Amino acid sequence: MPEGDTVWQATRRLHNALAGHVLTLSDLRVPKYALTDLTGRTVLDVTPRGKHLLTRLEGGLTLHSHLRMDGSWKIYAPGERWRGGPGHQIRAILGTEERTAVGYRLPVLELLHTADEDRAVGHLGPDLLGPDWDPDKALANLLSDPDRALGEALLDQRNLAGIGNVFKSEICFLLRVTPWIPVGGLPAEYTVYLPTLAKKLLEVNRERPTRITTGRRDQNLFVYGRAGRPCLRCGTRIRVANQGDGSRERPTYWCPTCQPGPSPQPGAPQRPGPTPTR
Structure with a gap:
């Protein structure tokens, strides 16, 4: 699963490729947004929040995505072959005249009003790589x-x-x-x-x-x-x-020597605990 550092890197690549440019291509391949057209909108910025990616668009919209186990965003130049995976794994395409961002195997993809981003990330604690770190x-x-x-x-x-x-x-x-x-x-x-x-x-x-x-x-x-x-x-x-x-x-x-304390015995069942929130 990507962690905060790799999500930060992915977000920076997306920001550098898209921010400040007008979308000339938009294709969200999830049923809810199949007819949504974002072309003509300028990408304002792409911001990480923990392990979440927030792509903010002109007109007060945010495309929220999460990579979870094996999702990814790939950036391609015009005419470059897309190599991130088979076509049926593509969930989102955002293109400008200079670059195309393709989201593969994205388990979370939703379009929000930017003012409502807290619906997606408001539950998160302080972001280790964010301006809200406390x-x-x-x-x-x-x-x-x-x-x-x-x-x-x-x-x-x-x-x-x-x-x-x-x-x-x-x-x-x-x-x-x-x-x-x-x-x-x-x-x-x-x-x-x-x-x-x-x-x-x-x-x-x-x-x-x-x-x-x-x-x-x-x-x-x-x-x-x-x-x-x-x-x-x-x-x-x-x-x-x-x-x-x-x-x-x-x-x-x-390491059982350098890290003394409670640990499971080989073959012992694990005690259930609260599910960590992403």
Whole structure:
């Protein structure tokens, strides 16, 4: 699933391609908007909000999209072959004289009045890469349910917006706690540092083509995707288990030595918890 840094990059590409230009091509391939024609409207800006993309148009309209697991927006020059996927996966086409933006496999696509954007993103907590970032508010949101597992709380976009499964695992490793520790059980110094750490990781990576949390060129990530491989700190084999409400596969990686605390035993069923909100 794209996380806040990759959504920020996608939004910037869309903004650079479309903002300030008049739409000469408009095709929204979802039944509700099949007859909607946006041609003739100027694209004002494209703005990220957590993992959501808001394409604002002249006339007070916003096209809201969300990439979820495998959605994407691709930008093409005139005459360039579209390579983002088969035609039946296209959900939106926005074209100007100079560029065409094609949205593939978009599970969320809706047209809103710009004044009503809160209907789509008003539930989100402070955006780690946005102008509304407020570390105190983010921390208060996380601590509002002290018994909730830290990993689940970090994924809940109502607490703070932009963290996905990769950053969840990496943040917990850097804090030296397991993703299953209750938020209220975090040592005080870690609790205060958590919002700062999360923001730093996303800010560093929003300009990078490849996500890096280690600062090492030979290994990009500390734990995510490294199950069975040695920990970069202590050499213990990294473990993986699903964390969540059981409705989604959310593989979670951790080092059992560097991250002491509660964790599932191999083969143990996961306790259902609140579903994180996107």
